[in-house]
Amino acid sequence: MPHPWIPNSYIKDLMLRELGVSSVLELFSDIPQELLLKRELNVGYGSPLPEYRLRRLFNDILSRNKFRYAIPPFLGGGMCLHYVPATVKHLASRSEFYTAYTPYQPEIAQGLTQALFEYQSLMAELYGVDVVNASMYNGSTAMAEAIRLAVRVTGRKAVVLPRNMHPEILEVARTWSEPVGISLIKVGYDKESGSVDVVELEKAVREWKPAAVVIQTPNFFGVIEERIDEIASLAKESGSLVVVYEDPIFLGVLEAPGKLGADIVVGDTSSIGSGLNFGGPTAGILGIRDPEGKLLKQLPGRLIGYTRTVDGSEGGFIMVLQTREQHIRRERATSNITTNSALEAVKAAIYVSLLGPHGLKKLGEALAGRTEYLVRALRKAGLELAFEKGVYLREVTVRYARIAELRTFLKSQGIYIGPLLGRFFKELDDCCLMCTTELHTKEDIDLLVRLIEEFLRGA
Amino acid sequence: MRFRQARWDEPLVFEVSTFTREGAKIDEDFSEYASELLGRLPRRLLRASLQDMPSISEVEVVRHYTRLSQMSYGVDLGPVPLGSCTMKYNPKICEELAADSRITEAHPYLDEEDVQGILEIIYTLQKWLAEIVGMDVCSIQTPAGASGELAGALMIRKYHLDRGDAGRDEMIVPDSAHGSNPASAAMAGFRVVRVPTDRRGNTDIEALRAVLSSRTAGIMLTNPNTLGLFEEYILDIAREVHRVGGLLYYDGANLNGIIGYARPGDMGFDVAHLNLHKTFAAPHGGGGPGAGAICAKGSLVDYLPVPIVDFDGRKYYFRYDLPRSIGRISWFYGNIVPAVKAFLYIAALGPNIKEVAEVATINTNYMLKKLEALPGVDLVYGHGRWRKHEFVVSFERLQRETGIGAEDVAKALLDRGFHAPTILFPLIVPEAHMIELTESETKENIDRLARAYEEIVREAYSSAERVRGAPVNTSVGRLDTVYGNLPKNITLTYKQLRSREALPSFRS
Numbered sequence: 001m002p003h004p005w006i007p008n009s010y011i012k013d014l015m016l017r018e019l020g021v022s023s024v025l026e027l028f029s030d031i032p033q034e035l036l037l038k039r040e041l042n043v044g045y046g047s048p049l050p051e052y053r054l055r056r057l058f059n060d061i062l063s064r065n066k067f068r069y070a071i072p073p074f075l076g077g078g079m080c081l082h083y084v085p086a087t088v089k090h091l092a093s094r095s096e097f098y099t100a101y102t103p104y105q106p107e108i109a110q111g112l113t114q115a116l117f118e119y120q121s122l123m124a125e126l127y128g129v130d131v132v133n134a135s136m137y138n139g140s141t142a143m144a145e146a147i148r149l150a151v152r153v154t155g156r157k158a159v160v161l162p163r164n165m166h167p168e169i170l171e172v173a174r175t176w177s178e179p180v181g182i183s184l185i186k187v188g189y190d191k192e193s194g195s196v197d198v199v200e201l202e203k204a205v206r207e208w209k210p211a212a213v214v215i216q217t218p219n220f221f222g223v224i225e226e227r228i229d230e231i232a233s234l235a236k237e238s239g240s241l242v243v244v245y246e247d248p249i250f251l252g253v254l255e256a257p258g259k260l261g262a263d264i265v266v267g268d269t270s271s272i273g274s275g276l277n278f279g280g281p282t283a284g285i286l287g288i289r290d291p292e293g294k295l296l297k298q299l300p301g302r303l304i305g306y307t308r309t310v311d312g313s314e315g316g317f318i319m320v321l322q323t324r325e326q327h328i329r330r331e332r333a334t335s336n337i338t339t340n341s342a343l344e345a346v347k348a349a350i351y352v353s354l355l356g357p358h359g360l361k362k363l364g365e366a367l368a369g370r371t372e373y374l375v376r377a378l379r380k381a382g383l384e385l386a387f388e389k390g391v392y393l394r395e396v397t398v399r400y401a402r403i404a405e406l407r408t409f410l411k412s413q414g415i416y417i418g419p420l421l422g423r424f425f426k427e428l429d430d431c432c433l434m435c436t437t438e439l440h441t442k443e444d445i446d447l448l449v450r451l452i453e454e455f456l457r458g459a
Numbered sequence: 460m461r462f463r464q465a466r467w468d469e470p471l472v473f474e475v476s477t478f479t480r481e482g483a484k485i486d487e488d489f490s491e492y493a494s495e496l497l498g499r500l501p502r503r504l505l506r507a508s509l510q511d512m513p514s515i516s517e518v519e520v521v522r523h524y525t526r527l528s529q530m531s532y533g534v535d536l537g538p539v540p541l542g543s544c545t546m547k548y549n550p551k552i553c554e555e556l557a558a559d560s561r562i563t564e565a566h567p568y569l570d571e572e573d574v575q576g577i578l579e580i581i582y583t584l585q586k587w588l589a590e591i592v593g594m595d596v597c598s599i600q601t602p603a604g605a606s607g608e609l610a611g612a613l614m615i616r617k618y619h620l621d622r623g624d625a626g627r628d629e630m631i632v633p634d635s636a637h638g639s640n641p642a643s644a645a646m647a648g649f650r651v652v653r654v655p656t657d658r659r660g661n662t663d664i665e666a667l668r669a670v671l672s673s674r675t676a677g678i679m680l681t682n683p684n685t686l687g688l689f690e691e692y693i694l695d696i697a698r699e700v701h702r703v704g705g706l707l708y709y710d711g712a713n714l715n716g717i718i719g720y721a722r723p724g725d726m727g728f729d730v731a732h733l734n735l736h737k738t739f740a741a742p743h744g745g746g747g748p749g750a751g752a753i754c755a756k757g758s759l760v761d762y763l764p765v766p767i768v769d770f771d772g773r774k775y776y777f778r779y780d781l782p783r784s785i786g787r788i789s790w791f792y793g794n795i796v797p798a799v800k801a802f803l804y805i806a807a808l809g810p811n812i813k814e815v816a817e818v819a820t821i822n823t824n825y826m827l828k829k830l831e832a833l834p835g836v837d838l839v840y841g842h843g844r845w846r847k848h849e850f851v852v853s854f855e856r857l858q859r860e861t862g863i864g865a866e867d868v869a870k871a872l873l874d875r876g877f878h879a880p881t882i883l884f885p886l887i888v889p890e891a892h893m894i895e896l897t898e899s900e901t902k903e904n905i906d907r908l909a910r911a912y913e914e915i916v917r918e919a920y921s922s923a924e925r926v927r928g929a930p931v932n933t934s935v936g937r938l939d940t941v942y943g944n945l946p947k948n949i950t951l952t953y954k955q956l957r958s959r960e961a962l963p964s965f966r967s
Binding site: 029031034043131228308317346 | 533
């Protein structure tokens with residue numbers, strides 16, 4: 001049956017005549033007879049759908065999503081609802097960008113390559129490193145790649161990671177590492193501050209002489225790792241590389257990890273233009289500080305570089321150092337990555353350009369201010385913080401015996417907090433994360449806290 | 460048709476403006492609280508400087524990136540016949556619906572009961588994909604095709620290990636395979652064993668037999684292969700590989716050529732990945748994000764990455780309890796937005812999706828017939844065989860006779876308003892053009908593309924210098940890939956560029 005998305009389906013007979021065959025089946029005659037599917041695929045809804053039916057069907061399905069945010073959600077866990085400016089959405093929907101392929105023909109893709117070069121430059125600046133690649137899939141796979149990068153560069157086989165980093169990133173790291181003999185050594189956190197237990201970490205570093213020491217700041221609990229530079233130096237003493245995972249949204253107020261000793265930086269663009277998308281897509285940020293030039297040739301992923309025209313008259317951008325990549329180096333490539341997250345990287349470049357240095361600083365302050373306001377209000381309401389000595393930023397960990405009930409009660413009012421930490425940490429089964437972003441007004445936070453007080457009173 | 464690409468002398472975003480402005484307003488309602496919190500941190504942890512970030516007004520950001528978009532080229536501007544990339548039209552209804560805030564603002568840690576709509580879409584898509592490839596279960600947790608390959612290779616590894624079969628350290632990959640196959644196999648810890656292609660364009664079955672052993676973990680195959688040819692002896696391959704205890708991995712990059720006609724599961728494949736951004740019309744985004752799926756049959760299902768979405772007759776839920784799962788291959792649930800587009804695409808076409816394979820195959824062979832007839836152009840493998848979704852021709856003879864090779868021809872195509880096909884790949888074909896015309900291309904455009912090729916080839920024989928001078932109609936002339944890759948010239952950021960280029964404007 002012809003379909004408008006398949007224009008030549010209306011002139012199939014004409015095309016077949018041009019090919020000199022009478023039936024389309026002839027074109028498939030090299031498929032063994034017993035493999036030819038003798039029935040229709042059981043997909044879709046019985047027959048092709050006109051656009052208006054598709055739209056209605058889709059709306060019906062989505063109406064079965066029950067979540068309704070009465071006010072912006074306080075849901076955290078590494079991803080929080082941040083604002084995506086209309087400008088970012090609008091520019092990223094230019095179909096010259098989104099219907100393009102990887103810029104294998106750079107002369108016809110200078111806009112795209114320039115935008116990606118700008119992304120690399122902006123992220124390198126923000127993270128205080130020399131080079132950031134043109135994107136990984138997301139923060140979790142960027143971390144898995146960072147670990148493998150450190151292992152290749154150092155020739156060592158163990159990596160030290162903290163238990164207070166995102167548990168799903170840890171799981172991904174395990175899937176990507178352990179089958180090839182990389183040992184992931186986990187170190188605990190301080191029960192009072194929620195930050196990495198530096199004594200335990202130091203011990204692990206001495207014992208294992210790891211390829212890398214990984215730190216996430218603010219960590220999964222929302223606590224800023226205040227001893228990050230100290231950890232970096234003790235890792236370096238053992239010849240280990242320092243990997244820091246940090247959400248870019250904090251870098252308007254927190255010092256660039258590259259300036260605090262990180263050799264490899266990792267992040268995710270969810271907060272700077274990609275949005276939540278039920279967890280993906282976003283882009284993974286992966287960068288290196290590489291004064292001796294030891295990491296670059298082991299870096300996975302595409303890199304856009306500057307070059308000149310063959311006649312030397314103009315400058316332009318191309319993909320460089322492709323000999324690291326799978327389509328050239330095959331089994332000796334630094335990674336198998338092919339499709340990446342270029343459009344999300346372009347969005348991040350647009351987002352960061354739009355905010356500029358002042359916007360980024362003010363946004364960081366907006367998060368800090370709301371976190372402080374929330375923490376005070378929660379304490380006043382009588383809700384305990386799980387790590388009283390930690391300095392929280394954007395996310396906070398609260399502790400309360402009937403936390404699941406409280407969460408359900410708030411949800412009934414259209415206010416979402418979470419995730420409950422029991423699903424990741426047995427010892428924290430009375431704890432829950434809350435996240436506050438620039439979207440929250442004082443009234444929003446006041447309402448949240450008023451309802452919590454109400455619940456505590458009734459409890 | 461004349462083609463002139465926009466040629467803005469657009470500076471890098473860092474040079475758009477030097478005056479201090481902000482492009483987006485942020486409120487300062489909580490500033491006194493911010494000072495309190497940040498004041499508690501040691502100074503060394505506070506951002507010292509952001510002065511090298513650009514500051515630009517909103518309107519200038521919009522102009523800058525709009526101009527850059529005008530110097531880019533995608534399917535919405537014309538044919539992009541990149542082989543093995545399946546650059547089909549991305550229906551606008553899919554774009555619009557997938558941008559719904561009930562998806563884009565859905566937090567991944569919402570309760571299952573609150574996102575039943577999204578879970579229904581994922582579950583239904585998993586089911587449709589399993590039906591399309593003839594497998595039992597699919598997971599869409601893989602954010603891209605290569606991620607599916609890694610998942611598949613890890614599944615195969617674990618399958619053998621769990622059976623106490625620790626000696627299987629070899630993954631077989633044909634020499635015509637996409638580079639990601641051997642790269643994925645190596646990432647999963649396998650030694651890659653290469654097998655050649657025979658003259659008919661099939662995997663050389665004698666050579667395959669010779670390398671099969673008790674060390675064989677499996678074989679990674681693309682079918683139709685990168686030559687656009689269906690592996691005629693796939694059933695023999697499956698039998699032989701299974702006989703020695705190996706498994707078959709299906710690379711779904713080329714599914715477009717057989718969708719609805721034949722299914723990898725029926726051919727004997729145990730694990731398969733799909734590229735939702737190829738076969739199922741989610742856009743490529745200038746390189747990504749795409750979305751992948753990883754599917755398995757029989758006992759391999761237990762090894763799929765988690766979570767997958769299941770249905771208990773009443774509600775949809777995440778399943779984490781696959782007994783032998785390799786674990787998470789990525790965080791959360793995959794690239795949901797492109798997956799939703801794939802769902803919409805399949806929903807719109809229904810069982811009619813078979814038409815995709817038919818017309819893609821017709822278009823490809825129609826184009827091949829026109830190209831084969833040109834002087835200097837040769838078909839290297841599988842003479843007289845019908846191609847499926849793509850074909851590969853060699854310009855080796857043209858190069859010998861005129862000095863004009865595959866890359867020159869590609870650049871000359873750009874000048875005529877077409878994107879070039881994949882060139883110099885697969886490596887087994889010298890001076891290759893790998894051409895894929897998807898079902899969404901019109902006859903008129905295919906005729907135009909064929910005429911462009913004809914014109915270029917004739918020009919190669921009459922005035923080769925002109926072809927070598929291409930492109931001239933693009934935003935920039937031919938770029939020097941050697942210069943940009945010289946170690947002393949490697950320039951990956953604006954800062955490096957500033958320190959190396961003394962010129963006032965980098966474009967001139």
